Amino acid sequence: MNNLKFRAYIKSINKVVDVLKIDFKSNTLLLDIDSDEIIPKSYYWWYETTLSFEDVELMQSTGLFDKNGKEIFEGDVVSRFQRTVEEVVWNSKKGWWAIQTRGEIGLTVLAQFIEAVEIIGNIYENKEKIENEI
Secondary structure (H helix, E strand, C coil): CCCCCCEECCCCEEEEEEEEEECCCCCCEEEECCCCCCCCCCCCCCCCCEEEEEHHHEEEEEEECCCCCCCCCCEEEEEECCEEEEEEECCCCEEEEEECCCCCCEEEEEHHHHHHHHEEEEEECCCCHHHHHH
16 A cells, blocks of 8 residues: 655745645644754754645655656656656546646656656746746
8 A cells, every 4th residue: 555645845945845744633734854944953853843734835745756766746847758847747537647748738647657757856946947948
């Protein structure tokens, strides 16, 4: 069985971090933060913080890995055959992870070309770079 795994893009600092826990009762996320931008240095050897759903964009794992063994998440931007730049999206009508090429109609099943897919960034942290390549 595939465990659900998430990352979160923190809007205020333009950073993607791992999600440790989702609390639907309080609409908050416990995040794994290793940045002094959010939590000042302290005597703790780890950083954890809680943020509201409104402060982040969630990115769910696809359960798939790119050709370099890096886990692929929703919102990642990938290249395929070193020539196309595409966004990883969930196709809710078909129930599968897909890649969508900007400016084109239709989706391609992500798993169909998984051996050729390489993560080059994500739609949040690398927005300017990605827009220039598309």
